[in-house]
Amino acid sequence: MPNLVEIRDLRIEATSDAGNKLQIIKGVDLDIAAGEIVALIGESGSGKTTIALSLMGHTRRGCAITGGAIRLDGRDVVGMTERQRAALRGTEVAYVPQSAAAAFNPAVRLIDQVVEVTRIHRLMPMAEARKKAIELFRALALPDPDTIGQRYPHQVSGGQLQRLSAAMALIGGPKLVIFDEPTTALDVTTQIEVLRAFKSVMKAGGMAGVYVSHDLAVVAQIADRIVVLKGGEVQETGTTEQILHAPADAYTRELLSAFEPVAFARAQDIAPARVPVLEMSHVFAGYGPIGPDRMPHKLVLRDVSCRLDRGRNLGVIGESGSGKSTLARAMAGLLPPAGGKVLLDGALLEPAAHQRSKEELRRLQIVFQLADTALNPQRAIGDILGRPLGFYHGLRGGAKQARVAELLDMVRLPRSMIHRLPGELSGGQKQRVNLARALAANPEVILCDEVTSALDTVVAAAVIELLKELQRELDLSYVFISHDLSTVQAICDEVMVMSQGEVVDTLRADQLPDGARHPYSRLLFSSVPQLDPGWLDRVPLRAGV
Amino acid sequence: MAVSPLSMRRLGYHVTWTGILAALIVLFWAVIAIIGPSLMPHDPGEIVDFDYFGPMSKALWFGSDYLGRDMVSRILMGARYTVGISLAAVCLACASGALLGMTAAVTGGWFDTLLSRFLDALNSIPSKLFGLVMVAAVGSSIPVLILVLAVIYTPGSYRFARALAVNINTMDYVTVARARGERTPYLILHEILPNMTGPVLADIGLRFVFIVLLLSGLSFLGLGVQPPYADWGSLVRENIGGLPFGAPAVIIPSLAIASLTISVNLLIDNLPVKIRDRSA
Numbered sequence: 125m126p127n128l129v130e131i132r133d134l135r136i137e138a139t140s141d142a143g144n145k146l147q148i149i150k151g152v153d154l155d156i157a158a159g160e161i162v163a164l165i166g167e168s169g170s171g172k173t174t175i176a177l178s179l180m181g182h183t184r185r186g187c188a189i190t191g192g193a194i195r196l197d198g199r200d201v202v203g204m205t206e207r208q209r210a211a212l213r214g215t216e217v218a219y220v221p222q223s224a225a226a227a228f229n230p231a232v233r234l235i236d237q238v239v240e241v242t243r244i245h246r247l248m249p250m251a252e253a254r255k256k257a258i259e260l261f262r263a264l265a266l267p268d269p270d271t272i273g274q275r276y277p278h279q280v281s282g283g284q285l286q287r288l289s290a291a292m293a294l295i296g297g298p299k300l301v302i303f304d305e306p307t308t309a310l311d312v313t314t315q316i317e318v319l320r321a322f323k324s325v326m327k328a329g330g331m332a333g334v335y336v337s338h339d340l341a342v343v344a345q346i347a348d349r350i351v352v353l354k355g356g357e358v359q360e361t362g363t364t365e366q367i368l369h370a371p372a373d374a375y376t377r378e379l380l381s382a383f384e385p386v387a388f389a390r391a392q393d394i395a396p397a398r399v400p401v402l403e404m405s406h407v408f409a410g411y412g413p414i415g416p417d418r419m420p421h422k423l424v425l426r427d428v429s430c431r432l433d434r435g436r437n438l439g440v441i442g443e444s445g446s447g448k449s450t451l452a453r454a455m456a457g458l459l460p461p462a463g464g465k466v467l468l469d470g471a472l473l474e475p476a477a478h479q480r481s482k483e484e485l486r487r488l489q490i491v492f493q494l495a496d497t498a499l500n501p502q503r504a505i506g507d508i509l510g511r512p513l514g515f516y517h518g519l520r521g522g523a524k525q526a527r528v529a530e531l532l533d534m535v536r537l538p539r540s541m542i543h544r545l546p547g548e549l550s551g552g553q554k555q556r557v558n559l560a561r562a563l564a565a566n567p568e569v570i571l572c573d574e575v576t577s578a579l580d581t582v583v584a585a586a587v588i589e590l591l592k593e594l595q596r597e598l599d600l601s602y603v604f605i606s607h608d609l610s611t612v613q614a615i616c617d618e619v620m621v622m623s624q625g626e627v628v629d630t631l632r633a634d635q636l637p638d639g640a641r642h643p644y645s646r647l648l649f650s651s652v653p654q655l656d657p658g659w660l661d662r663v664p665l666r667a668g669v
Numbered sequence: 670m671a672v673s674p675l676s677m678r679r680l681g682y683h684v685t686w687t688g689i690l691a692a693l694i695v696l697f698w699a700v701i702a703i704i705g706p707s708l709m710p711h712d713p714g715e716i717v718d719f720d721y722f723g724p725m726s727k728a729l730w731f732g733s734d735y736l737g738r739d740m741v742s743r744i745l746m747g748a749r750y751t752v753g754i755s756l757a758a759v760c761l762a763c764a765s766g767a768l769l770g771m772t773a774a775v776t777g778g779w780f781d782t783l784l785s786r787f788l789d790a791l792n793s794i795p796s797k798l799f800g801l802v803m804v805a806a807v808g809s810s811i812p813v814l815i816l817v818l819a820v821i822y823t824p825g826s827y828r829f830a831r832a833l834a835v836n837i838n839t840m841d842y843v844t845v846a847r848a849r850g851e852r853t854p855y856l857i858l859h860e861i862l863p864n865m866t867g868p869v870l871a872d873i874g875l876r877f878v879f880i881v882l883l884l885s886g887l888s889f890l891g892l893g894v895q896p897p898y899a900d901w902g903s904l905v906r907e908n909i910g911g912l913p914f915g916a917p918a919v920i921i922p923s924l925a926i927a928s929l930t931i932s933v934n935l936l937i938d939n940l941p942v943k944i945r946d947r948s949a
Contacts, residue, residue, distance in 0.1 A: 456848050477848055485850040498841040502863035512849060561845070
């Protein structure tokens with residue numbers, strides 16, 4: 125039997141706004157048998173989404189298929205007219221996007237959006253479509269399958285919305301489903317449920333799938349075969365077992381090694397000083413107007429206390445909404461706490477940043493998650509790094525230039541970057557500039573808010589390595605906030621688990637992950653996907669947390 | 670979109686033919702406003718034709734007006750008033766609007782609320798009526814006209830700038846600057862302004878057109894530029910009697926107003942776009 129999908133020597137070109145042609149897919153071959161799930165894995169820019177979209181005959185704006193053939197169920201997608209492709213989409217091949225929140229119309233009931241595909245293609249009567257949608261909801265393990273469709277997108281959680289978007293893709297009975305990073309934006313505990321639902325539905329329906337992801341551990345749970353991509357070319361293709369245990373390609377090995385949890389080991393043990401460099405005691409903070417109980421309307425941090433010793437690192441881990449970013453904002457004075465104390469080196473800090481002295485602000489720096497938004501897109505790197513030097517240290521002219529060059533060396537960036545704008549840098553480079561700006565102040569404590577979360581695994585590992593090196597050289601202390609256990613594990617002496625604004629557990633690095641006492645931290649740690657294809661089937665079902 | 674593949678590409682910009690044409694017309698009027706008076710064939714106040722509403726002829730290209738004065742000279746002179754007053758007013762309006770808008774967005778709280786409500790109140794007064802009342806009360810002179818036009822268009826510019834600045838204000842790089850301890854002037858000038866220059870320039874262009882039209886309207890009603898000076902609006906008004914005869918004296922200034930306003934509008938819609946891919 126011929127394969128469901130046969131891609132031969134696919135070439136896709138992008139035209140830049142200056143009219144230059146750039147080949148982004150450079151001759152890719154790919155086969156997918158009926159009922160098989162193939163994962164496309166690679167870093168951002170490797171062309172994995174571009175290939176997945178080309179299966180529907182779609183290319184993004186400015187791109188065009190310039191060569192090769194895509195045969196879907198024996199029919200050539202490349203040569204089709206747009207009308208023929210439109211008939212194909214939704215019935216033969218369907219797409220599950222990364223952000224379900226952006227894929228749903230917020231003003232239309234969920235069930236009407238899910239059955240829309242059958243209406244467009246006139247597949248079945250409305251009543252039958254609704255019945256089928258409810259069956260799919262049940263198969264995807266959605267709560268209240270009979271009535272959940274009556275809700276609006278904002279009334280369900282992110283994980284539920286992602287499963288609903290899968291239902292939308294599956295209702296037309298496609299032979300091939302494309303999953304484009306469907307769990308990347310979800311918390312680990314939610315990700316498990318979604319993955320499990322996807323897996324069971326795909327197996328039951330005998331559908332073929334393409335699963336696009338950058339996360340090897342997630343892919344290992346769901347895929348039969350893995351295709352490793354880099355720079356628009358296939359590096360390696362193999363069964364999941366073979367890729368995980370006997371990778372042949374150097375890049376695949378690099379991906380795998382970036383995934384290996386690096387246990388944190390400090391070179392020499394520093395005796396903790398009596399006075400911690402940063403301390404928080406019984407802090408309450410939140411948003412909204414202050415109520416009669418002198419607390420904000422929406423309280424996010426409830427009675428949080430923590431301490432960070434000089435030269436050590438404190439990890440803060442938790443799911444989205446657990447208050448970990450709010451913790452950093454309260455420390456930095458961006459969100460003045462409504463109650464409790466923040467102490468820097470034993471001295472009490474004012475709650476709000478604008479009340480603190482310049483010297484106090486200098487000693488405590490914050491680095492944000494998204495370097496894209498944390499760097500002013502209109503200012504050159506030299507200006508961005510130069511400002512804190514002038515502001516805190518009064519440097520100007522040649523001395524400032526020299527120090528900027530030094531900072532760039534420190535974060536391993538070429539000095540020629542001075543005149544570039546942030547938009548001209550890669551994600552990893554931007555994050556290094558972001559870090560260098562904090563270093564420019566000569567701080568004692570750096571608050572790292574998810575600094576590696578938006579980066580590819582290999583790049584993230586390099587940034588973590590850089591952070592450790594800088595710590596050795598500059599006697600820094602980090603507060604490291606992340607939702608990812610393995611990154612926190614790689615750098616922190618102590619890890620604090622947060623849930624719903626409270627600290628539920630505090631663990632030493634050597635107790636991770638098995639020493640967790642609180643049921644929530646145990647659930648959180650057990651939900652981190654592992655590079656073992658059988659892991660998803662073994663991990664126990666979420667017990668009502 | 671028509672794209673010029675040649676001239677500006679080397680400088681790293683995309684340009685459209687519409688944009689080039691509009692820019693040339695705007696440039697033409699700007700040059701006329703500066704050097705126009707030295708090109709005048711006659712003194713604008715001099716009566717050179719015994720006929721009034723004279724037709725176009727070799728001697729008088731644009732004919733003569735209701736007193737038999739040379740229209741070419743009067744248009745050249747009027748360009749100075751129309752372009753000059755409007756430019757001064759639009760700069761004043763947009764500069765104060767943008768500055769207040771950014772300050773309000775960054776400061777927030779009471780300052781923002783009071784300023785916004787005050788300017789909203791100002792905005793609710795019909796602009797023509799407000800202009801008429803102010804000019805009638807104080808008397809028409811060029812500084813008064815500039816000031817009145819600026820006051821009328823400040824609230825709109827403020828609203829626009831504030832809406833942009835509120836969005837930029839929530840970006841992480843502004844938060845970082847705040848955490849560093851930067852004061853409001855730095856935040857406004859270095860972090861926020863560079864990220865909204867494009868839209869603000871477009872807004873200036875649009876508002877310039879409104880101001881030209883309002884100034885022409887005021888002049889048409891007799892409250893704008895006073896005789897013996899005349900901007901294009903007053904030229905239309907004083908020669909309106911020639912309309913039944915199809916006199917060029919009324920058509921030419923109308924065309925001048927139309928060409929300037931439409932060109933400015935087309936220009937701001939077709940500003941050169943920077944090419945991001947610079948590897949070429």
